[in-house]
Amino acid sequence: MDLTGENLVGDEPVKGEGATFRAVNPATGAELEPPFREADGPTVDRALRGTQAVFPAFAATPPEVRAGFLRGIAEEIEALGQDLLDRAHAETALPPARLESERARTVSQLRLFASLLDEGSWVEARIDPGDPARAPVPRPDIRRMLVPLGPVAVFAASNFPFAFSVAGGDTAAALAAGCPVVCKAHPAHPGTSELAARAVGRAARGARLEPHIFSLVHGWSHEPGLALARHPLTRAVAFTGSRKGGRALLDEAAARPVPIPVYAEMGSVNPVFLLPAALAERCDAIAEGLAQSITLGVGQYCTNPGVVVGVRGEGLDRLRRGLAERLGAMAPGAMLHARLGEAYAAGLERARGRGALVLTVPATPPTAARAGAALLGTYAARFTSDAEWQEEIFGPASLVVEARNVAELTRVAESLEGQLTASIHGTPEELATHAALVDVLRRKAGRLIFNGYPTGVEVGHAMQHGGPYPATTDPRSTSVGTASIARFLRPVCYQDFPDPALPAALRNRNVLGIWRRVNGELTKDDVRPAA
Amino acid sequence: MDLTGENLVGDEPVKGEGATFRAVNPATGAELEPPFREADGPTVDRALRGTQAVFPAFAATPPEVRAGFLRGIAEEIEALGQDLLDRAHAETALPPARLESERARTVSQLRLFASLLDEGSWVEARIDPGDPARAPVPRPDIRRMLVPLGPVAVFAASNFPFAFSVAGGDTAAALAAGCPVVCKAHPAHPGTSELAARAVGRAARGARLEPHIFSLVHGWSHEPGLALARHPLTRAVAFTGSRKGGRALLDEAAARPVPIPVYAEMGSVNPVFLLPAALAERCDAIAEGLAQSITLGVGQYCTNPGVVVGVRGEGLDRLRRGLAERLGAMAPGAMLHARLGEAYAAGLERARGRGALVLTVPATPPTAARAGAALLGTYAARFTSDAEWQEEIFGPASLVVEARNVAELTRVAESLEGQLTASIHGTPEELATHAALVDVLRRKAGRLIFNGYPTGVEVGHAMQHGGPYPATTDPRSTSVGTASIARFLRPVCYQDFPDPALPAALRNRNVLGIWRRVNGELTKDDVRPAA
DSSP states (O other), X not given: OOOOOOEEETTEEEOTTXXXXXXXXXXXXXXXSSOEEOOOHHHHHHHHHHHHHHHXXXXXXXXXXXXXXXXXXXXXXXXXXXXXXXXXXXXXXXOHHHHHHHHHHHHHHXXXXXXXXXXXXXXXXXXXXXXXXXXXXXXXXXXXXXXXXXXXXXXXXXXXXXXXXXXXHHHHHXXXXXXXXXXXXXXXXXXXXXXXXXXXXXXXXXXXXXXXXXXXXXXXXXXXXXXXXXXXXXXXXXXXXXXXXXXXXXXXXXXXXXXXXXXXXXXXXXXXXXXXXXXXHHHHHHHHHHHHHHHGGGGOOTTOOOEEEEESSHHHHHHHXXXXXXXXXXXXXXXXXXXXXXXHHHHHHHHHHTTOEEEEOOSSOOOSSOBOOEEEEEEHHHHHHOGGGGOOOOSSEEEEXXXXXXXXXXXXXXXXXXXXXXXXXXXXXXXXXXXXXXXXXXXXXXXXXXXXXXXXXXOSXXXXXXOTXXXXXXXXXXXXXXXXXXXXXXXXXXXXXXXXXXXXXXXXXXXXXXXXXXXXXXXXXXXXXXX | OOOOOXXXXXXXXXXXXXXEEOOBOTTTOOBOXXXXXXXXXXXXXXXXXXXXXXXXXXXXXXXXXXXXXXXXXXXXXXXTHHHHHHHHHHHHOOOHHHHHHHHHHHHHHHHHHHHHHHHOGGGOOEEEOOBTTOSSSOBOOEEEEEEEOOOEEXXXXXXXXXXXXXXXXXXXXXXXXXXXXXXXXXXXXXXHHHHHHHHHHHHHHHTTOOGGGEEEEOOSXXXXXXXXXXXXXXXXXXXXXXXXXXXXXXXXXXXXXXXXXXXXXXXXXXXXXXXXXXXXXXXXXXXXXXXHHHHGGGXXXXXXXXXXXXXXXXXXXXXXXXXXXXXXXXXXXXXXXXHHHHHHHHHHHHHHHTTOEEEEOOSSOOOSSOBOOEEEEEEHHHHHHOGGGGOOOOSSEEEEEEESSHHHHHHHHHHOOOEEEEEEEXXXXXXXXXXXXXXXXXXXXXXXXXXXXXXXXXOSSSOOOOOTTTTBSOTTOOSSSGGGGGGGEEEEEEESOOGGGSXXXXXXXOTTOOOEEETTEEEOSOOOOOO
């Protein structure tokens, strides 16, 4: 496992004149070799110019070539074996079992996008055949499909060193779409990033693709990322991280002479609503489920349940006690990097400053190396009176909000800003009775969960991982699942083109065997043009 | 035909304290009765607050109710008969035949959206059934569909008083999606707008819908429009108009605490590329087709062909002469309002200032009442050296760009900013030989046209009316055709919900008979959940 610490422009290591930084083992505080080189302006520019030169050819590759490429990335990542897991463990302190399952998820989502390309209907072909006989003017022949948007800047997340990083979901979706990627590695795991980027490079060579369809740049400061978002050749930004970071990229992109879309997934407090009959029936099981969800990955998930809302009474009392006991008994874990430990401690302090009741706090003040779980409490009337209560405390903490009745609980739902998820625990009867609550939450969140917990985002066709601002900058998009490819596509239509000059997806003969909307009807049939 | 001149909040006329203005007959300069009242801040606020109160119920209306509502709007507009045409003619000077065909297009697109709702698959249902037996953890049941985004601010265009105005495509798409609309009337045709708005109101009553799903506000200054884009309850903006206006709304929306999407269609120069064999074969026919397209509606179309690019030689010489003759022989027409006449004259002056060759100019300097056609010329090397040459001159004018060869013509294509359309005239053999040109233009434009002219936008399922910035602010969207509904939708997924608690589109039994993607496969079958 040889790491160079350099940026990779295409497959070429580029030093540039950026500052150097080192990864740190968050469990021990030890600095790791080698030093990494932050990308300077010329390096970012070279990476984007490289994508420009190869974009037309990459956009035109047959989907099966890109499918083979994605499968190749998956194989190359698996071939890194223990080296990759060891480096990721050293850089993130995430437990080996978690890293193995995250790697499995990463390669399976690469293969899922390959199968999406095999199936082919993702281009959403629409054909309105011409009608020369129409009066008063002939109807033109119009055929529409999705084409790649252009080079995408992918910002890797700290909390998923594989699945939301260099070869993660954003990269897989962009490459599947036919968009070159310039990925900004997360500075907390630069070595893991370099290994993954080299795997992508080897897979590109294996698929005989131009190396410049993928570059990796490092950045410890904000500047390389802002330069990526600002670069005139960048056509979209995908980001997973903090609200501050996502908004900064959004503002940068909006101020460009040619604005571009920013898909920033910025996390949320993922409220969990507990209805009375559910608490009466399953109080201990819910306490156990919440405790596991709150502390999973030391609370460092975008879908961490940061707010739990229940109706006052015995059930809620018991839930609070049971949850506080469980959280208090859990061993502290190491967070992903030093700044997260400080931010977690500060977040707990701010919550206490605004008068949160302390149900349990870590025995020793949290640090990155030892972050214990916390449970705070407040009342619905206070929660709804000040949006500060909705602050996400990134770490293994949650806030229990006590409502006087279901009407007040629904007002808590009404007061929420945009969320990735919202969960309801109830009996089926309660769910039917409180349809208004579901209705409110549907306006607030991208994913509604019944009798479950928000952590654990299934990668499939139907997943929606996104939600109204500030959960994301674009509630129309998902960053998980096959639908996420739509972020990097735009429609183009062809009017009155001769059949041989059309892309394969739009020709009369359905040579690809894909679903197409012909005169508005989905079909796999060939199109019969008017004589 | 009684016009009140007041804003309509729901179905209630609201005066407010805004300034008054009058419509002007652009052909005569005469002011028209009655005075109209610009919406003040409290009026805009009332309109949005009204939508908030009714949005949940409107979002939940069965699609057939909204389909009936859209058909009702079409009927009410037809029922306005000659009164509507007369008022529109007085306010726009558009010829009666054009207004009749635009009205026909408007009611047919309302009915097209109704049929889209009838068909039902626009919700893009995706179902990944759960699998309790999956190891190591059960697979949750995930079901996803599109839901309405929220209240939409629609900005009516000056150049389509029916089809892109109060009851035009944006309004039809938003209402079809289940989004309430606050429409800002274009100040050039406020009376036409009031008539259409009252038709919408009557249709809403007929469908037993809350009046507050639709409001009309007037604005002569920019302030009411900016207030709409700024209002915290607005969830999306749809606009057709100038680049300056669209960008102002985009910037306003981007600066909000909660940013929202802006779909601004800002027009473009819609380049037409003439390949040599086509010119050799069909020079006169192309000159005639271009002359008609350039002067259609006195050149006031977003798709007006403002740039024509050809390869030097006899064919191009003859085309230039033929086109100049035809344009010179055309009678001047009245433009839509006084400011457009001034802007057209100024645009021609600026082009001459940068050295455009004059092939023909109107005998008398253009005014709003009498705007004659113009043809200018330049060379490819000059065109590509300064982006100023790409300025859209809104009116019946075009610029012929002479390239030395097809390679230089392709460089002109490469130099272009984003376009709504790009057209190529050539033989099928030329199209095959110059596939690189098609490739370049596909990156620049939303619609590619072969041997045709850009004016005339077919309303159907496959139309893409949009393109890269600055043609629009969002190249992922279309503002014409059924796909335009996607602008006002966002996905939501339900995890592990009991079947009866799911929306009809997502239940096991496919009660709506719609296409759904089950485990990634399109089907109309019912879903069999795991036991």
